[in-house]
């Protein structure tokens with residue numbers, strides 16, 4: 001008999017019919033004798049709808065109140081699923097994050113889980129009940145409702161699995177596993193049987209939203225066996241593993257990630273003195289804005305151009321800060337650009353292969369795609385390009401690194 005935590009995402013509980021289907025599935029697992037804790041997201045579109053309501057009141061809603069509101073999405077689904085289970089003769093009980101007591105810090109809209117009280121859950125499991133827990137939400141030490149950031153139900157699932165020392169955490173979604181890249185953008189993308197935590201962390205942090213990055217961090221830290229599966233199709237899914245198998249067939253690149261969430265800022269004609277990077281980025285960080293990629297170029301006339309990227313939501317505030325800095329240090333001009341995208345290739349195989357970056361640049365050059373910025377780490381290479389070339393770039397790289405699925409007969 002195993003203890004399994006199963007998380008079902010928004011589309012998997014997007015209608016009453018689907019919730020009934022999920023209940024059928026959970027019932028089958030129960031009949032096998034497994035103990036089940038189910039974590040659910042809000043019905044698809046609901047979180048966006050709620051945020052939309054808040055934005056009609058204020059462009060920047062008060063974070064505490066936003067969390068009070070968006071947490072209701074998950075509260076509806078847990079109750080519906082518990083009802084659907086009980087209707088089928090499966091004893092079940094639903095809990096909000098507060099009721100379980102998923103204790104978080106007080107960073108509204110992006111809270112971190114600090115501790116989970118597993119007593120109630122264990123007692124219910126012992127009494128033969130399926131426990132249905134609201135994803136994405138917790139409570140801080142003062143009793144305020146908090147949420148864990150978009151995609152946060154994944155993290156609830158993994159954190160519960162860690163707290164309960166579950167045999168497996170299964171993330172059920174609308175694709176049958178983790179693919180070499182988003183299968184909606186590249187139809188030839190292939191499902192991976194396995195991917196390492198390290199690679200999955202990079203993929204998630206570079207834009208693959210199939211798993212929230214914190215869920216992967218948690219799973220790696222607490223060694224939670226984690227699998228991504230399709231909610232309604234049978235199949236092995238993708239296992240996120242620790243071991244890096246040394247096999248001859250290991251691909252150099254495991255996956256391609258991308259995101260459209262960044263904006264680029266350039267300050268030009270900056271007098272080139274020691275400390276200039278600090279003068280530019282100090283005020284940005286003081287304004288609590290995170291910087292991702294950075295490039296500095298030296299011109300011949302002892303001035304420098306300095307470019308960096310921030311989250312697109314922070315673009316306007318970063319521009320304001322930078323314009324101030326430009327006046328103070330006597331820079332020539334400040335330019336902002338939101339029409340950019342970041343494309344990254346990820347793979348532990350890069351460690352043992354030279355020339356991976358140049359192969360990437362060659363593939364982009366062949367398509368006439370200009371690279372604006374580059375950054376590398378041990379297992380990834382990222383480039384910033386013009387947003388309109390994003391899909392073309394991802395497809396070209398997918399082919400160049402031999403990730404395309406073989407054509408089926410008749411294609």
Ligand code: ADP
Nearest residue numbers: 009010011173174178179181182184208209210
């Ligand atoms: P859920 O609502 O179940 O949490 P999400 O929409 O958050 O589902 O995540 C699943 C989606 O992630 C897929 O529909 C797919 O479009 C996208 N995705 C992005 N990158 C990948 C990838 N490498 N492999 C699989 N899916 C990916």
Ligand code: ASP
Nearest residue numbers: 041047136150151152153
């Ligand atoms: N409902 C939340 C969201 O849409 C959390 C989740 O689905 O994981 O981001």
Ligand code: MG
Nearest residue numbers: 009151209210
């Ligand atoms: Mg998700």
